[in-house]
Amino acid sequence: MAILITGGCGFIGSHTCLEMMSAGYDIVVMDNYYNSDPIALERVRALAGRDFPFYECDIRDADGLRNIFEHHTIDAVIHFAGLKAVGESVQKPLEYYDNNVGGTVTLCEVMAEYGCKRMIFSSSATVYGMGNPSPLLETYPTGAVTNPYGRTKYVIEEILKDLCVSDPEWSVVLLRYFNPIGAHESGQIGENPNGIPNNLMPYVSQVAIGKRPFLSVFGDDYDTPDGTGVRDYIHVVDLAKGHVKATDYALENAGAEVFNLGTGKGTSVLDLVKTFEKVNGVPVPYKVVARRAGDIATCYSDPTKAKEVLHWVAEKDLEDMCRDTWKWQSQNPDGFC
Secondary structure (H helix, E strand, C coil), X not given: CEEEEECCCCHHHHHHHHHHHHCCCCEEEEECCCCCCCHHHHHHHHHHCCCCCEEECCCCCHHHHHHHHHHCCEEEEEECCCCCCHHHHHHCHHHHHHHHHHHHHHHHHHHHHCCCCEEEEEEEHHHHCCCCCCCECCCCCCCCCCCHHHHHXXXXXXXXXXXXXXXXXXXXXXXXXXXXXXXXXXXXXCCCCXXXXXXXXXXXXXXXXXXXXXXXXXXXXXXCCCCCCEECEEEHHHHHHHHHHXXXXXXXXXXXXXXXXXXXXXXXXXXXXXXXHHHHCCCCCEEEECCCCCCCCEECECCHHHHHHHCCCCCCCHHHHHHHHHHHHHHCCCCCC
């Protein structure tokens, strides 16, 4: 009896592996190392003081998946595996549809073969598109997304909902993330982007440690308190604990449910930069540049449903996120290398 975690070697996946074990779950982990490093799982094992089976496998590899299900009794799957860079998805849409959508279909088919019909899916607030006001509610319309990455998340959500309608034995929890940042408080695991970071916090920390000369702030003329974009940043450990609660729920309930995982609070780019500098005592030089196409002024969650149904709330604040990010970055200036 175990929980299979696909993409378990990645940023959110590795933290979730640790929190799942801390909660008493047995886990089986798979990853194809496309955007992750095996050292992350070595550190997870050390932090947990427990071992777990690992398989190097792609979610599109049906026979590889069958091998896992043949050797383990899997109760549920936490599904992280997927390509996730917005810009890259515009350049390589077929790869994103093949991997994210096609891989999820293959995974569900193999799960059904072995009678495993419980999934916690790593979705994203990007499915809300640009037309909904914040705070974003799970009942708001979805699908008006502006890039192939976001569309894969939306399409997968719809596939999984249809699956639950077709077979009432399925239980699917769709978790819409907002902006995960931070790292484990030990500084042993954290976000380890390849090349130039796509997200704000790893870029901030790389500027702080001297790997990059300055942060580009994309626009300071938005309708926000300081003119910079406002987002809902959530500590990755809080996010990982949300997966524990979602797994608890999926094991006891059927059907499809959607939950926002965020703090419910908006933080501007400059608020984050100033907090990072204050908490860690390091400067973060920045320059204001032109807005990016497709960016919106404000995006943050209403996480009330997760609190009421999953009994989950985000506990860590922005200072915790900045402190833990810097501990990870300063202890691992070149990531897991």
